[in-house]
Amino acid sequence: MRLRMVEYRGVLSATMIYDALPINDHFRLIDDDTVLGVMDMRGLDRPLMFVLRRDDGDG
Template sequence: MSTRERFDELRSAVAPTPAQLDELWSDLEVATVEDMLGHWAGGDFAMEHPASALLEKIKWHGKWFDGPLDVSPIVVRSDDGGIEANAAAAGGGAASVWSVEFRGESTATMVYDAMGVFDHFKKVDGDTVVGIMNGKLEPVFGTNDLYYFWLEREK
C-alpha cells in the first residue's frame, strides 16, 4: 500500500491509533519551511483529542504561511461564509515557521507566538502534510497527548 493510500485510510478511519499514525509519520518525507509556504485547509484524525472539539467550535479552516515569520495558525470560516485569520480564537495569535528537530529529524515546525506549542510537519505529497502538535498542550487542551492533523494546500 502506498503512503498516500495509508494516509487516506487513516484519515477516514473511525479511530486510528497513535501507533498507526506514528508508523505513517516515520515513513513520510520531512517538510521544509519553503514547502509550507502558502494557504492550507486542514482537518484531523478521528482520535477524540480535545483539540478537535475546540477547533470545530471555532470553525477552524486551516493555516496560512505567508512567510517564515508571518504565519496565521488559526484561520476560520466566518458566519458569512468567508475565511479569515482569527488571532483571538483558541489563543492562536500569530506564529512563525522554523526548521526544528523532532524525533531525530529536522522538520518544518510552526511555533506559536502566544504559547509553548509546536506543530511539526512531514509530507504525504507536495500538496498534503501531516502535522503533530506537541509542547505545553495541557494548559490549552487539558491533556499532554499529541494531536495529529493534516493540511492540504489550497489551489
C-alpha cells in the same frame, strides 16, 4: 509566530512556533498535496495529529 526547522523525534521538520502559546506545530510533507501536522503542546500527554490537503479550488 515564527517558522523554523527543528528536529522533532529525530527528523528535521518545519515547525511553527507560537510566541504567546506553549505550542509547536511540526509539519512533514507526505506528497505534493498532503502535509502531516503534529501539535506538540506543553501539558498534553501526547501530541495531536492532523492532515492538511491542498484545495484545488474545484467545487
